Amino acid sequence: MRNDIQRIAIIGTGNVGYHLSKAFLRAGLEVVQVVAHSERSAERFSRDVPGPVITVAPSLLADADVYILAVNDDRIDEAAEALNINGRLVVHTSGSVPMEVLQGKSSRIGVLYPLQTLLYGHDIDFHEVPVCVEAARSADARALECLAVRISGNVLRVNSEKRRMLHLAAVFASNFTYHMYTIAADILKRSGLDPDLLHPLITETVRKSLKHEPGTAQTGPASRQDLKIIEHHLTLLEDDKLFVEIYRLLTDSIIRHSKDKSDEL
């Protein structure tokens, strides 16, 4: 029996549905149907991703080798229920939700989680995206791996527990850093300065962090424990209590980290 995946159905036309469809089509795979949540999202999707048949949920589903639920975490259960196709491989794409949420929906369940910040319409090189696969049956895990390597050069098997830790780490590495940029831009705008001035600094900080062992290239007043500047910065921020708290807490954390590192030596 051939168990490789040729025909793909995708439920969801949001950020993940958009990027997975594009990646599969680019790899020459057959996206036999995409299910949208509303007429409006179906229209937008068919304009942005020409090719696949787009239908609006609930609808009869085409015959496919895998049904990919690219929906919000809290809609996975409901979407899997609506599928009603036992015996076919059903996977979700969430970092935080365990595979077991699909138990009882089909005898063949799994997960295909792309570890990337995916924004609808903002194209990326999907080949670089780590894709984490998991399945209840080992034959399905192998089939998902074979599917994933068609769209990514970075495929790994990760169980639900580790996938959660990956997602948690991703919140720090992506969502929280992005928020730091927002605060920095906010500070400059309030002072009448152009936030773009920070671009070279932002780019270089990332370049530095990718090049060196994590945690070893920390710079700034906190890592120097320069209390005079730290106090002064807290004064400059005092109009915004939340920013003061963030500054203080991250400074404490950097200082603790520097101490831990010097204890190791």
Next chain:
Amino acid sequence: MRNDIQRIAIIGTGNVGYHLSKAFLRAGLEVVQVVAHSERSAERFSRDVPGPVITVAPSLLADADVYILAVNDDRIDEAAEALNINGRLVVHTSGSVPMEVLQGKSSRIGVLYPLQTLLYGHDIDFHEVPVCVEAARSADARALECLAVRISGNVLRVNSEKRRMLHLAAVFASNFTYHMYTIAADILKRSGLDPDLLHPLITETVRKSLKHEPGTAQTGPASRQDLKIIEHHLTLLEDDKLFVEIYRLLTDSIIRHSKDKSDEL
């Protein structure tokens, strides 16, 4: 009277002294003397930056058009005092220290502040670095501008007050984001996962943030106000009180920011 700067003396062989010397030499400027703090740092510097005369402080200074104090913030005063060259242009390179700290050290004072994370030996494209200049006399400000454009394509006049805000914003955009990467790597290492898995995510987050208006491309559980995942993440972190506090505070701040933005609409 010609007032352009040809001959440069640099006091300090740390991160800033290293990068400024390299940039000036590359631009064909004359670095007539570099003053190190110790024999050891003088040796290292002369190996890494061949060319200039390196001496160990205190020492007689060569005749120069500008004396650049590339020393730690709390050593600026002392280093300026040691110079004892009234009537010559003396500048410091700090983001946080006002120009006035140099008052009384010379009749001609100023600041040349490179807005970048500078790590000794880690080479960068200095032409991209925003260089902020300030001087007490306008002729000196012009001369510093002319000097700065030799090494950077991004030169601007910034007074001490705005420079402080730039430095504060830089702490968020660089030092704090870098610390987020450290925490993320720490979480993965504790779970036996490879921190390098986050590299594509980190790169893409920056690409996204440089492309879109600050604050408009926030993703993640906080921006979706997905309380279920947020609570779950806090449980996963519970062994580390400081990480829990950071997660909670940044989540609150992202939620507040999302609300502020929707109020604007």
